[in-house]
Amino acid sequence: MLVAGLYAAMSYGLALIYGVLKIINLANAGFLMLGAYVTWWLFTAFHVHPLLAPLAIVPLFFLFGSALERTLVRRVLGAEPIISLLLLFGVWLVLQNLAYVIWTGDTRSIDTPFIDATVSVAGMQLAVPRLYVFAMGVLVLVGLQLFLTRTYLGRAIRATAQDRDAARLVGVDVERVNGIAFGIGIALAGFGGSLLSLLFSFTPDFGRTLSLKSFCIVVLGGLDSIVGVAFGALSLSLAEAFGVRYMPASLQNLISFVVLVVVLIVLPKGIVGTLRALRRG
Amino acid sequence: MDRRTASLAACGVALAAAIAVPFVASRAEYVLDVLFLVFLYGAMATAWNLLGGFAGQVSFGHAAFLGIGAYTTAILTQLGISLWIAVPAGALLAGAFSLVIGIPAFRLRGPYFSIATIGIGEATRLIALNWTSLTGGASGLTLATAPPLIVQYFAALALCVVSVALAAWIKVSRFGYALAAIRQDPDAAETLGVATTVAKTQALFLSACLLGVAGSIYALHYLFISPDSVFGFGTSIGLVIMPIIGGLGTVTGPLLGAVVYTFIREQLAATLANADLLAFGLLLIAIVVFEPRGILGIIDRVRSGKKPPPEIAAVGDG
Numbered sequence: 001m002l003v004a005g006l007y008a009a010m011s012y013g014l015a016l017i018y019g020v021l022k023i024i025n026l027a028n029a030g031f032l033m034l035g036a037y038v039t040w041w042l043f044t045a046f047h048v049h050p051l052l053a054p055l056a057i058v059p060l061f062f063l064f065g066s067a068l069e070r071t072l073v074r075r076v077l078g079a080e081p082i083i084s085l086l087l088l089f090g091v092w093l094v095l096q097n098l099a100y101v102i103w104t105g106d107t108r109s110i111d112t113p114f115i116d117a118t119v120s121v122a123g124m125q126l127a128v129p130r131l132y133v134f135a136m137g138v139l140v141l142v143g144l145q146l147f148l149t150r151t152y153l154g155r156a157i158r159a160t161a162q163d164r165d166a167a168r169l170v171g172v173d174v175e176r177v178n179g180i181a182f183g184i185g186i187a188l189a190g191f192g193g194s195l196l197s198l199l200f201s202f203t204p205d206f207g208r209t210l211s212l213k214s215f216c217i218v219v220l221g222g223l224d225s226i227v228g229v230a231f232g233a234l235s236l237s238l239a240e241a242f243g244v245r246y247m248p249a250s251l252q253n254l255i256s257f258v259v260l261v262v263v264l265i266v267l268p269k270g271i272v273g274t275l276r277a278l279r280r281g
Numbered sequence: 282m283d284r285r286t287a288s289l290a291a292c293g294v295a296l297a298a299a300i301a302v303p304f305v306a307s308r309a310e311y312v313l314d315v316l317f318l319v320f321l322y323g324a325m326a327t328a329w330n331l332l333g334g335f336a337g338q339v340s341f342g343h344a345a346f347l348g349i350g351a352y353t354t355a356i357l358t359q360l361g362i363s364l365w366i367a368v369p370a371g372a373l374l375a376g377a378f379s380l381v382i383g384i385p386a387f388r389l390r391g392p393y394f395s396i397a398t399i400g401i402g403e404a405t406r407l408i409a410l411n412w413t414s415l416t417g418g419a420s421g422l423t424l425a426t427a428p429p430l431i432v433q434y435f436a437a438l439a440l441c442v443v444s445v446a447l448a449a450w451i452k453v454s455r456f457g458y459a460l461a462a463i464r465q466d467p468d469a470a471e472t473l474g475v476a477t478t479v480a481k482t483q484a485l486f487l488s489a490c491l492l493g494v495a496g497s498i499y500a501l502h503y504l505f506i507s508p509d510s511v512f513g514f515g516t517s518i519g520l521v522i523m524p525i526i527g528g529l530g531t532v533t534g535p536l537l538g539a540v541v542y543t544f545i546r547e548q549l550a551a552t553l554a555n556a557d558l559l560a561f562g563l564l565l566i567a568i569v570v571f572e573p574r575g576i577l578g579i580i581d582r583v584r585s586g587k588k589p590p591p592e593i594a595a596v597g598d599g
Contacts, residue, residue: 093562
């Protein structure tokens with residue numbers, strides 16, 4: 001269940017980008033994977049402790065994301081949704097296969113004493129990295145909420161997400177907000193990937209399953225709500241934890257797909273959206 | 282000679298050439314092998330295009346239908362059942378499966394449908410991987426005997442011709458206009474009396490049946506299938522990319538895309554692992570940004586004499 005922190009961390013960016021730009025970032029998987037590889041690469045080549053890697057990854061991915069928005073994504077924002085989906089699908093293919101070419105398809109993992117450490121809490125043996133990742137998931141949630149509600153930029157982002165034209169009318173530089181939001185979204189994906197490398201071994205292809213889980217979480221949470229994402233992450237990890245008791249572990253990934261498809265169909269507004277609608281009566 | 286007669290004549294010449302190839306080509310084995318792939322991929326891309334291009338419902342999970350066709354044929358022939366029964370059974374099973382997933386999935390629109398299809402594709406792959414008693418799991422299935430290459434060649438050619446003819450017919454039929462209306466604006470289409478869900482489901486069904494047959498031919502050609510080959514995400518990616526390269530929602534575009542796709546794969550697959558997919562990713566980005574109508578769009582621009590943007594001019598110069 002502690003894996004919820006990871007699930008949340010890797011999905012915030014997806015929700016943020018959808019909220020502001022109204023496009024689905026299919027390349028999320030690619031950036032997750034890249035975040036994990038950069039962490040691994042910094043660790044093996046420069047002996048940078050994996051916990052420090054995000055210090056480099058977050059700004060780097062932010063710049064990369066903003067640049068990507070400026071050069072490519074901006075051109076397709078006005079087009080049909082399917083065009084941006086295909087564009088980001090292309091970006092994902094490029095990232096994934098670039099990783100194959102650079103790092104080959106071998107399975108990588110990071111091995112430090114930290115990774116194997118455990119603590120006992122109330123008689124349960126808990127893995128330290130899992131606790132850490134969970135804490136980070138919560139921390140990012142709090143940080144993002146503070147950023148979005150307390151700073152000018154955060155408010156501008158929320159204003160743009162709510163009503164682009166109205167935001168422009170009151171003097172928000174919507175184009176700049178787009179770039180920044182996309183950059184933050186990519187930075188969050190990179191951060192999620194970096195956390196991920198602490199828990200799992202990975203290949204260039206591994207982002208796909210996890211990305212589907214992200215979609216599942218974001219849809220559960222209602223696509224543009226950061227709190228909803230945390231809630232969706234918790235629900236999915238619970239569903240998986242219980243599901244594993246009743247089916248072989250190799251089918252664990254099926255759970256998220258089934259949840260995804262069922263939720264998309266039954267609750268198209270997500271849990272949070274449905275609750276909101278119910279409250280309004 | 283008007284345009285219609287001209288294009289019919291061009292099709293006739295191309296078909297006659299395709300039929301003559303096995304009898305006149307030197308190095309017939311290699312030529313047949315490449316052309317076989319072009320026709321098979323062409324049929325697959327055309328099938329995907331019925332839903333993804335005509336109706337604008339981009340599916341990232343179409344490998345599921347190819348896989349079902351391939352596995353049905355492989356399993357039935359292992360039981361000693363004739364191909365005349367096994368191949369149609371594969372097509373029908375793929376079609377039946379498309380109805381099972383289509384009815385819920387079409388409650389979703391556009392990008393949401395696309396994401397759900399990634400989930401459907403992955404789910405079918407995982408099921409094929411884990412249902413070991415039926416599918417042999419990760420170790421796959423091996424077929425005992427295959428028809429000679431020339432029979433496979435004509436089967437792929439026939440499937441390709443049927444798919445393209447079907448696409449050409451749908452394009453100008455009432456059904457085709459309904460699909461085009463759905464692509465442009467589902468709400469307006471519904472208001473105008475198009476039964477959108479029914480039309481989309483019909484397009485998906487046809488698409489799935491054609492892919493089911495393609496899967497059977499695939500299995501008979503390679504004699505070995507595994508969940509990662511026929512159900513794999515790479516297969517679904519190829520199905521999306523070919524029509525986009527050629528021209529989304531056109532009749533001949535997917536075929537052109539299949540030629541380019543096969544060529545790039547042949548050139549790059551041997552050099553560096555995954556270099557082909559890298560190239561397709563770059564190509565996809567370039568097409569979406571510069572000319573979403575694909576090769577046919579570029580041809581159109583050149584013909585109408587519009588000044589192409591510098592990127593495309595550069596390609597033309599080189």
